[in-house]
Amino acid sequence: MRYKVYAPQAFLxxxxxxxxxxxWNELARNRWLTWQLFKRDFVAGYKQxxxxxxxxxxxxxxxxxxxxLLNKAGIVSFGSVAIPYPLYAFAGISFWQIFATGLxxxxxxxxxxxxxxxxxxxxxxxxxxxxxxxxxxxxxIQIAVGTGLFFYYRYIPSEKALLIPFLFLPLALLTLxxxxxxxxxxxxxxxxxxxxxxxxxxxxxxxxxxxxxxxSGVLAAITRYNPLxxxxxxxxxxxxxxxxxxxxxxxxxxxxSIALLGVSLVFFHIAESKIAERL
Amino acid sequence: xxxxxxxKVENLxxxxxxxxxxxxxxxVIDTGRAIAGVGGHSERLRxxxxxALQGVSFRLERGQTLGIVGANxxxxxxxxxxxxxxxxxxxxxxxxxxxxxxxxxxxxGFHPLLTGRENIFVxxxxxxxxxxxxxxxxxAIVDFAGIGGFLDAPVRHYSSGMFMRxxxxxxxxxxxxxxxxxxxxxxxxxxxxxxxxxxxxxxRSQGVSTILVSHSMMHILGxxxxxxxxxxxxxxxxxxxxxxxxxxxxxxxxxxxxxxxAGNSSEHGPxxxxxxxxxxxxxxxxxxxxxxxxxxxxxxxxxxxxxQDIGPxxxxxxxxxxxxxxxxxxxxxxxHKDLAVRAGEGYFDIRLKALAFNNQHVMAHAALxxxxxxxxxxxQKDIPLFVSGDIRCGGRIIIDVDWKNIx
Numbered sequence: 001m002r003y004k005v006y007a008p009q010a011f012l013x014x015x016x017x018x019x020x021x022x023x024w025n026e027l028a029r030n031r032w033l034t035w036q037l038f039k040r041d042f043v044a045g046y047k048q049x050x051x052x053x054x055x056x057x058x059x060x061x062x063x064x065x066x067x068x069l070l071n072k073a074g075i076v077s078f079g080s081v082a083i084p085y086p087l088y089a090f091a092g093i094s095f096w097q098i099f100a101t102g103l104x105x106x107x108x109x110x111x112x113x114x115x116x117x118x119x120x121x122x123x124x125x126x127x128x129x130x131x132x133x134x135x136x137x138x139x140x141i142q143i144a145v146g147t148g149l150f151f152y153y154r155y156i157p158s159e160k161a162l163l164i165p166f167l168f169l170p171l172a173l174l175t176l177x178x179x180x181x182x183x184x185x186x187x188x189x190x191x192x193x194x195x196x197x198x199x200x201x202x203x204x205x206x207x208x209x210x211x212x213x214x215x216s217g218v219l220a221a222i223t224r225y226n227p228l229x230x231x232x233x234x235x236x237x238x239x240x241x242x243x244x245x246x247x248x249x250x251x252x253x254x255x256x257s258i259a260l261l262g263v264s265l266v267f268f269h270i271a272e273s274k275i276a277e278r279l
Numbered sequence: 280x281x282x283x284x285x286x287k288v289e290n291l292x293x294x295x296x297x298x299x300x301x302x303x304x305x306x307v308i309d310t311g312r313a314i315a316g317v318g319g320h321s322e323r324l325r326x327x328x329x330x331a332l333q334g335v336s337f338r339l340e341r342g343q344t345l346g347i348v349g350a351n352x353x354x355x356x357x358x359x360x361x362x363x364x365x366x367x368x369x370x371x372x373x374x375x376x377x378x379x380x381x382x383x384x385x386x387x388g389f390h391p392l393l394t395g396r397e398n399i400f401v402x403x404x405x406x407x408x409x410x411x412x413x414x415x416x417x418x419a420i421v422d423f424a425g426i427g428g429f430l431d432a433p434v435r436h437y438s439s440g441m442f443m444r445x446x447x448x449x450x451x452x453x454x455x456x457x458x459x460x461x462x463x464x465x466x467x468x469x470x471x472x473x474x475x476x477x478x479x480x481x482x483r484s485q486g487v488s489t490i491l492v493s494h495s496m497m498h499i500l501g502x503x504x505x506x507x508x509x510x511x512x513x514x515x516x517x518x519x520x521x522x523x524x525x526x527x528x529x530x531x532x533x534x535x536x537x538x539x540x541a542g543n544s545s546e547h548g549p550x551x552x553x554x555x556x557x558x559x560x561x562x563x564x565x566x567x568x569x570x571x572x573x574x575x576x577x578x579x580x581x582x583x584x585x586x587q588d589i590g591p592x593x594x595x596x597x598x599x600x601x602x603x604x605x606x607x608x609x610x611x612x613x614x615h616k617d618l619a620v621r622a623g624e625g626y627f628d629i630r631l632k633a634l635a636f637n638n639q640h641v642m643a644h645a646a647l648x649x650x651x652x653x654x655x656x657x658x659q660k661d662i663p664l665f666v667s668g669d670i671r672c673g674g675r676i677i678i679d680v681d682w683k684n685i686x
Contacts, residue, residue, distance in 0.1 A: 003287070006364050007372035008321050009313065036404035044392045047433075119384030121364045122405045188307050271310045277295070277366040278306045 016266075023125075023269050030123035037126050038133035045134070057145050060093040067210045083240060084153045089210050091236040094142040096209040098168065099175050099228065100200050102135035106179025107186045107193045114187075114279040124272050125265070128183050132176050139168065158242030167235035170254035174231060177261035180268040187275045207232060227253035285457055285488045286339040286362065290371035291332060293357055298327040321369040331357045332512045335371070339457075344489040346503035346520060348496070348527045353509040355492045359383055359459050362490065377488070380406070380455025386446030391435035395426055395445055398434055402446070406453045416452045423474060424448035444471055451478050458482060458489045496524050496638075497673035524670050528638060552589060553620060553647060553656040556582040560664055561628070570665040571634055573677045579629040579643055581659060589620040591650035596629055599642045600675065606641065620647075620656075637677045638668025 014022070027034075064086055071085075109127045110117065117124060143164065150157055186192040204210070206219060207228045214220045223229045230249035237244030244250070296302035305325065324330070332354040339345050347355050360366050361373055363381050388405040389398050399420055403413040421430060424445040426437070434442055458479075479502075483489060493499055499506055499520055506523035508515040516526045561578040562568045571577040579596070597608040611618055618627075629645065641664050647656040669677055 001283075001376045003374035003376050004364070005372055005374050006361065006367055008368055008370060032409045033404040033407075036401045040390055040393060040397070040401045043397060044390050047392050115384070116387045116405070118360075118365065119387045120381065120405055121379070122388075122407065184310075188303055188310075267314060270313045273367040274306055274310050274313070277360075278302055 019266060019269065020262075023265050026123055027125060027129075030126045033123055034126040034129050034133075037130035041130060041134055042137060057141065060090060060097060060142065063093060063204075063210070064089040083155060087149060087153055087155055088236070088240065090142075090146055090149055091239050092209045092232055094139060094146060095168070095171060095232045095235050096204060096207070097142065098135050098139050098171055099232075100204070101138055102132050102172070102175040103179055103182060104193070104196055104200065105131035105134055106176070107182040107196055109179070110183045110187050110275065110279070111190070111193075117276050117279055125180070125268060128179050128268070129176065132172060132179065135175065136172070157239050160242045161239040163238060164235070167238060170250070170257045171228075171231040171235070173261050174227065174253075174257035177257060177264040180261075180264040184268055184271045184275065187279055203228070227256050231257070283341050284338040285341050285376045286337075286490070287374040287376075288335055288337050288362070288371070289374075291335040291358075291361060291368050291373060292322070292330060292370040293332040293354075293361060293366065294321075294324060294328045294369050295331045295357075296325075296328045301327050330512050332361070332509075335509075335512075335514050337507060337514070337517060339488050339490065341488055342483065342486040343505070344483060344491060344503045346499035346506040346523075347490065347492045347509060348494075348499060348506060348524060349509035349515075350531070352511075354512040355509055356383075356461060357512075358509070359461055359490065359492060363459055375457065377456030378407070378454075379457045379459065380450065380453050381459040381461075382447070382450050383459060383461045385450045386442060389434055389442070389446060392433055394433055395421075395424075395430045395437070398445070399449055402449045403453065406450060408453050412453075420445075420448045420452050423452065423478070425471070440468065440471075447475065451475070451482070455482070456487060458487050460489065460491045460493075462493050462495075495673060496528070496670060499524060500670065521670060528667060528670065551657065552587060552654070553583050553585045555657050555659050556584055556624075558582070558659060558662050560662075570667055572667055573634055573637055573669050574679075575634060576630055576632050577634060577664070579631065579645065579662065580626050581629070581645060582624070582626045583620075583657070584624050585620050585622050587622050589649065589656065592618050592620050592656065593648045593650055593652070594618060594627065594629070595646045595648070597644045598631075598636075599644065600639060606636075606676075634666050635676045635678070636666035636668075637672055637675055638666070639675055640665050 067089065068085065106128050109131045110124065113124075113127050116122075182192055182196065206222055207226055208214070208219070208223065209232055213223050213229065213233065227249075230246050230253040234244045234246045234250035237246065296305055305328075335354075335358065337345070347358065349355050357366075359381070360383070361368055362375070363379055363383065364373075364375070386402075388402045390401065393401065399417065400413055403416070403420075408416070424441075424447075426441055426445055429437060429441060434445070437445070460479075479489070483502075489502070491498065491502060503520050505518060506520040507517045508523045508527045510530065515530075516523050559567050559580050559582075560569065560571065561580050562571070563576045563578075568577070593610055593612045595608070595610040597605050599605050627645075627647075631643075642660075643662040643664060644658075644660045645662070646658040648654065649656065
């Protein structure tokens, strides 16, 4: 008979490869659960909000508008953008929102399900992955709105816009990787979620999402090593112009995202058994 | 047969931390250690930590049912959570040889805004069922829960009974090989309970091993092949349900018997012509006792001292249960017993015959009046007695029963 064994620090004895195989099998086995959890959040969210998903569209528009006002007042400068600014900003912010919404939702994933985690043994990784589904839906809605925007400005995007699903993937993986880590940290220190919401706007400003990469100064140095910048800027450029100067950064950031996801999964796997008793 | 053990528990221990803040901190440290691959000293207690379970070992064979008894806080639920893999042990190990279904916190995965139908799918998935198995069991789940026309209504509009029925129904339909039950047999109306028992019976007959945590000795006795008595996190006894339950109940009765009152006044006040010196319980054999047995007689003996001749008196007695609700009350007058008190020392013996209380703490109260009720001579309240029960019977009182079948 094959036994499932629960023992302290069992993963130390099994080795890294066995551990990774175990995580992979768990994720594969729980695809249906992940889908169901996503559907649950989605349906419940849809029923709850009066504005429904208009909210999703409203937030980026509000950011873009306020930024245009700041620009007009001369407080910030966009740099020179060859195309109508709202198109430029909307394309960038749509990708940015995957990260912002996805990471905040993922951070809350475990704490929100505390009652369940303490009573039922199920795949908690599915909880985190399911929250990314939410961000993906928001992204799809924004693509629809964005299409309307392109029509309005009579601007024809590059045919490379059809690559959106692939352009989207690395950013989603980075979000998921950070999400796994933040979800665990948030169970231990509840301030993490508050801190993140606070940091998000700041991060958006230094990434630059709404204006072009500065060529010199502190911000330029930060941007140079910020994977978020490449993961947002490259897809945006590909959609708008069909080419981008950030190709190398994009691929490097993609590799970084995949590696981070791997590490964070192992971290999550080891830590999750410790959090069930403390939630 | 040894390899047929579906559950093997060896030297299992689990510690918890009494301080929330420190518990979080230990969580950070332990997680950090685990990531770094450094094993901590999980077998040692740190500040504010205590053993919720210590050195627990047992095995459970296929098709067997083990009952777990113990006081609140003895570690029963912790044991179930360890067996279910929700929390990890600090020492020892648990080996599980089959798919586990748990009736612990049923309904925990339900979302109030979703309909019954949507919740069935989500909850079944959480309990480990894939799409194919959920679809196959779907009709049976709905049928078993008996929620009929409410299937497509949000569950927050369900009555609490309907909610629990649906939750329970999903839980018992995920065909487990090992079933962990934490005191959930009291769900819904009698009709639904009947269905639950039959379902559990069916699972047992299919070779499902069950662990049942219950405060109902009736359930333990009725369903279990063996029982385990947990006391402060340790296995006190394991074996035949009757023996284990008896040991548990003896422990319960030994603890928690309050001291007898010393008598309301040793001296005569201006109002008291009769002072109570001492009260005690005396068995049928004439020994002073602290507990009595269901079905046997016991004497309530009240020693008194009367300052003067009182003449004819009447005595009221009452017995109350834990919630100070009066279970029984009568008076000597109702029984046409003529009592009288003369000056000096004496005692009343009040014989309570064939006690009908089952395994519970009771309080006796006695009041002495002049026969014309013009003066209350003494009122002795809250005289504690533990009546140990008949393990064949549940509930708070005992009724002598017999069965006959006439066809």
